[in-house]
Amino acid sequence: MFNETVLKEIDEIKAKYPDRKSALLPSLYVAQREFGWLSHEAMECVSKALNVPEAHVRGTASFYAMYKHRPVGRNLIQLCTNVSCMILGAEKLVDFLGTRYGVQPNGTSQDSRFSLVIMECIGACGTAPAMLVNTDFYDNLSEKRIEEILEKYK
Amino acid sequence: MDIMEKFLLRNIENPNSADINEYVKAGGYKNLSKALARDPKDILEELKKSGLRGRGGAGFPTAMKWSFAKADPKFPKYLLCNADEGEPGTFKDRPILEKNPHLLIEGMAISGYILGAEYGYIYLRGEYPAANDILNAAIKQAYEANYLGDNVNGKGVKFHLAVHQGAGAYICGEETALIESIEGKKGQPRNKPPFPVNVGAWNMPTIVNNVETLSNLPLIIEIGAEAYANIGSKECPGPKLFCISGHVNKPGVYELPMGTSLKDIIYIHAGGMRNGSKLKAVIPGGISTPVLPADSIDCAMDFVAMPKAGSMLGSGAVIVMDDSVCMVKVAYRALKFFEHESCGKCVPCREGTDWLRKVLERIENGNGKEGDIELLTDIAGIMLGKTFCPLGDGAAGVVMGMIKHFRNEFEEHIKNSRCNFS
Ligand SMILES: Cc1cc2nc3c(=O)[nH]c(=O)nc-3n(C[C@H](O)[C@H](O)[C@H](O)COP(=O)(O)O)c2cc1C
Numbered sequence: 138m139f140n141e142t143v144l145k146e147i148d149e150i151k152a153k154y155p156d157r158k159s160a161l162l163p164s165l166y167v168a169q170r171e172f173g174w175l176s177h178e179a180m181e182c183v184s185k186a187l188n189v190p191e192a193h194v195r196g197t198a199s200f201y202a203m204y205k206h207r208p209v210g211r212n213l214i215q216l217c218t219n220v221s222c223m224i225l226g227a228e229k230l231v232d233f234l235g236t237r238y239g240v241q242p243n244g245t246s247q248d249s250r251f252s253l254v255i256m257e258c259i260g261a262c263g264t265a266p267a268m269l270v271n272t273d274f275y276d277n278l279s280e281k282r283i284e285e286i287l288e289k290y291k
Numbered sequence: 292m293d294i295m296e297k298f299l300l301r302n303i304e305n306p307n308s309a310d311i312n313e314y315v316k317a318g319g320y321k322n323l324s325k326a327l328a329r330d331p332k333d334i335l336e337e338l339k340k341s342g343l344r345g346r347g348g349a350g351f352p353t354a355m356k357w358s359f360a361k362a363d364p365k366f367p368k369y370l371l372c373n374a375d376e377g378e379p380g381t382f383k384d385r386p387i388l389e390k391n392p393h394l395l396i397e398g399m400a401i402s403g404y405i406l407g408a409e410y411g412y413i414y415l416r417g418e419y420p421a422a423n424d425i426l427n428a429a430i431k432q433a434y435e436a437n438y439l440g441d442n443v444n445g446k447g448v449k450f451h452l453a454v455h456q457g458a459g460a461y462i463c464g465e466e467t468a469l470i471e472s473i474e475g476k477k478g479q480p481r482n483k484p485p486f487p488v489n490v491g492a493w494n495m496p497t498i499v500n501n502v503e504t505l506s507n508l509p510l511i512i513e514i515g516a517e518a519y520a521n522i523g524s525k526e527c528p529g530p531k532l533f534c535i536s537g538h539v540n541k542p543g544v545y546e547l548p549m550g551t552s553l554k555d556i557i558y559i560h561a562g563g564m565r566n567g568s569k570l571k572a573v574i575p576g577g578i579s580t581p582v583l584p585a586d587s588i589d590c591a592m593d594f595v596a597m598p599k600a601g602s603m604l605g606s607g608a609v610i611v612m613d614d615s616v617c618m619v620k621v622a623y624r625a626l627k628f629f630e631h632e633s634c635g636k637c638v639p640c641r642e643g644t645d646w647l648r649k650v651l652e653r654i655e656n657g658n659g660k661e662g663d664i665e666l667l668t669d670i671a672g673i674m675l676g677k678t679f680c681p682l683g684d685g686a687a688g689v690v691m692g693m694i695k696h697f698r699n700e701f702e703e704h705i706k707n708s709r710c711n712f713s
């Protein structure tokens with residue numbers, strides 16, 4: 138079960154909507170933050186806190202790409218390869234992440250330092266290629282710049 | 292070239308532009324006061340005269356949609372701001388959300404007053420975590436300054452606003468899917484009718500509008516419908532945000548009059564082709580709009596002229612490609628996107644996007660077979676007009692457009708069993 142502080146946070150979320158079910162998406166984010174990913178237990182907590190059937194919680198969560206359905210590395214790299222990024226070399230950066238850090242799309246490096254997810258446009262097409270590392274945003278990427286950026290993420 | 296004063300992007304060079312004090316200093320929230328002193332019916336009439344059309348992609352006349360919602364006696368009504376900005380190539384709402392959030396808040400408070408809606412939500416895409424923080428901080432400031440709350444400006448008007456974060460599903464930008472999502476469900480489009488203006492969020496009359504649309508409201512109040520209608524194209528006036536990416540010298544977001552020519556956008560505003568390279572093709576309105584070859588860019592970027600030019604204005608997301616780009620690869624990448632984002636509700640889209648992607652993938656990888664181009668056209672033809680929502684149509688249109696203008700490239704891939712670009 139969630140602790141008191143988290144339950145209070147979820148109560149505040151619920152208060153923003155006319156019905157409790159609408160608090161599901163934001164509550165899943167809270168659960169993901171608390172558990173690191175949406176484990177069975179995490180979703181059970183959400184189900185209890187909102188009094189929404191677990192099957193509904195699971196079904197809904199599975200629809201959305203930003204929920205983590207398995208444990209991920211310490212840092213999550215979300216790199217865009219959609220057209221504006223692709224034509225400015227994003228695919229080479231995917232290869233680079235593989236050779237330099239041993240992380241493949243939808244995978245995690247052996248040392249659990251990085252997980253990689255390929256994104257569909259993160260709204261930085263004018264400064265492509267771009268990525269999010271956890272919730273930090275980076276654009277105008279090159280191999281060199283990625284190396285400098287990832288230094289910070291241990 | 293028509294350089295106009297910036298409104299949507301006013302003041303954004305100021306590093307503190309998202310702060311309420313800076314916004315008020317630049318004249319912000321005075322249009323809300325002006326609006327609150329008027330009869331909502333009058334303002335709706337003025338909105339109609341302004342000719343404002345929705346900036347989310349479809350270009351629907353805003354006042355018409357609002358009249359339907361206002362005429363519905365059910366209460367409460369909800370105002371939802373579509374900040375899902377998921378159409379690849381699109382980053383035009385982001386500067387408003389991150390640099391000018393109070394413009395959107397003021398626009399929504401004015402809209403709520405006109406519509407008699409007391410609750411608003413901003414459906415913000417999950418991929419914009421910074422905007423989430425900025426919007427929440429701005430909303431808090433607006434509550435403190437009494438521009439939001441139970442008694443806005445002391446005028447006895449109620450308007451509450453909250454941010455709802457999406458979680459990475461492009462289809463949630465479609466308005467009925469957005470409503471499902473805000474209700475805590477999978478984002479699958481609903482049947483229409485009933486339309487959201489009658490039966491929307493929590494089964495109540497609901498107005499969904501794009502960030503940029505709602506941000507035009509303060510301007511219409513400020514300068515009046517007549518002056519507004521004189522900006523840009525006659526049939527769909529106003530300022531428009533264009534976001535340009537790809538092989539140009541100065542990619543970015545530009546606020547220009549609606550109807551600015553695509554050619555001027557690329558060669559004047561965005562500084563022309565990078566390193567003097569040769570223009571090959573332009574996707575003018577986000578990945579879901581049909582491609583235009585280099586010789587077809589002499590067209591006015593608005594909702595009326597673009598369909599005549601063979602594409603669509605869409606979200607105003609101009610993707611510029613030089614001759615180093617393989618069109619088969621672009622089509623393949625686009626279909627990978629549509630396949631991934633198809634919500635799975637209807638068969639023509641779910642199966643069609645998967646099939647199109649597979650055929651494009653094999654052509655791009657040098658395994659294309661004779662007859663594959665016809666196969667692509669057949670599949671796309673079957674999808675067109677038969678999908679439950681416009682996502683499927685968009686996917687089919689993209690493939691059709693690529694084959695129409697770049698058929699030789701598809702043929703060469705198949706004939707040579709390879710991609711000559713990689
Ligand atoms: C697949 C799909 C995705 C869409 N994505 C967006 C979006 O990200 N932002 C948006 O404002 N409208 C989007 N729309 C359009 C909305 O359904 C709706 O028409 C729009 O929000 C209405 O607002 P407007 O009248 O102000 O343009 C999308 C439509 C479809 C079919």
Ligand code: SF4
Nearest residue numbers: 634636637640680683
């Ligand atoms: S067209 Fe595609 S996205 Fe739209 S309802 Fe059908 S399956 Fe879902």
Ligand code: FES
Nearest residue numbers: 217222259261262
């Ligand atoms: S295409 Fe990569 S950020 Fe938009």
